[in-house]
Amino acid sequence: MKKFPLVAVPVLLFTVLIVFLFQGLFSDPRELDSQATGKPLPDFSLPDLMQPDTSYGPDDLTGKVRILNVWGVWCVTCAVELPYLTKLSREQDVTFVGLYFDQDLDPDFGTKTLSRVQQEVTDMLSRYGNPYAFNIFDVYRDMSLDLGVTGAPEHFVIDAEGIIRMHHIGDINERVWNNKIGPLYNRLRQQNRSLEAAE
Amino acid sequence: MKHVLLMLLALLLSSHVTASEDNYAFDDPNTRAQFLRLTEELRCPMCQNQNIADSNAMIAHDMRRKVYALLKEGKSEQQVIDYMKARYGDFVHYQPPVTAATLWLWAIPFAFIVVAMSVVLIRRRTTVDDDNIEEKLAKADAMLKQEKE
Structure with a gap:
């Protein structure tokens, strides 16, 4: 009886350790808590x-x-998601705005001309579909840095007040849309519509 | 064989060379030192086990450019770190802040020492506390004697 607690201590410690490590197996190190969520859009002035x-x-x-969809022609996953985004914009009237940045267009040692970039974008959109209302060109990638973008594709759900409600890293496919982004988007849109109707 | 070993040694010694190839000009050697320190301390959000000095990812390149621009503006090291933290979270700096969640990193080793010490002390006290030791020694002597016979 007296010995029982002493034996239990290592067993308990071991169990705690195992639970901790086991959780680690399923945690995604790429999942960063976004600093942008809940904040208004950073100030910017960028060309179309x-x-x-x-x-x-x-x-x-x-x-x-x-x-707001952060993308580029050099990004393979972006090309993969373009047809689905186009479908969403056509069938469910989802508004996408592109935040375009180019990898090769180095602001310090410009190697690529703007018309070349435009040509590539036109080619890609005519091939895979164009879901965008318009594309903002993040020339120096400053806006991406302010938003905490780590790569492409990334998506920001922005409500009618210009507040970022969700930062999704990765592509949008049917599963992500139905489980994660779609419900929030539709709820926000519903809220905005009832607000507009009340005015 | 000797050459292979030498080459391996050379490889090991060269591990600290960083991959950044940009050229940033500084008027002041202090600012240059600050820049080098910051790019070593800041972590690349894309390639997570590299600092931004070491990484060739586009985001690391952009962050170096931003660090340079901010230092040129006369921002202090802490201001640059805060600027990056505001965008990429605590994650981006290799020195984690002490919060309720990270306190354990420092607390657990000390807690372990305290627990281990107290266990040792309690153990020692209980074994010293043996009052019929004379009796047991006599018994042991008797057993030894028996064995000799």
Whole structure:
């Protein structure tokens, strides 16, 4: 009887350790808690990818629920998700805005011309579908840095007030849309519509 | 064989050379030292086990450029770290902050020492506390004697 607790101590410690390590097997080290969620969009002033004379700011992303999609032609997963995004925009009226940045267009040692980038974008969108209302061109990749983007594709759900509600790292496919992004997007859109109807 | 060993040794010794190839010009050697320190301390969010000095990912490249720009603006080292933390979280700095969740990293080793010490002390006290030791010694002597016979 007196010996029982002493034996239990290592067993208990071992159990705790095993539970801790076992959880580690299923945790994803790539999953970072985004700092952008819940915050308004950072201030920016960037040109349209296709019409460089048009410029956009945070105000152009309010008044409607949108999904900001960080992408580039060099990104393979982006090409894979383009047909599904196009389907969403056609069938469910989801608004996508592209935040485009180029990998080869080095701001310090420009190697690629803008018209070349535009050509590549046009080619890719005509091949896989164009879900975008418009594309913002993140010339120096500053906006991506401010948003905490680590690569492409990444998605930000932005509500009608311009607040970032979700930061999704990775592509949107049917599973991700139905389980993660779709419910939030539809709820936000519903809220916005009832607000507009009340006014 | 000797050459292979030498080459291996050379490889080991060269491990500290970083991959960054950009050229950033500094007027002040202090700022340069700050830049080198910061790019070693900041962690690349894309390739997670590398610092941004070592990584060739685009994001690391952009972060180096940003660190350089911020230092040029006259920002302090802490300000640059805070700037990156505001965007990429505590994750981005190799020195974790002490919070309720990370406190255990420092507390557990000390707790372990305290527990181990107290176990040792308690054990010792209970064995010393043996009052019929004389009796047992006599018994042991008797047993030894018996064996000799």
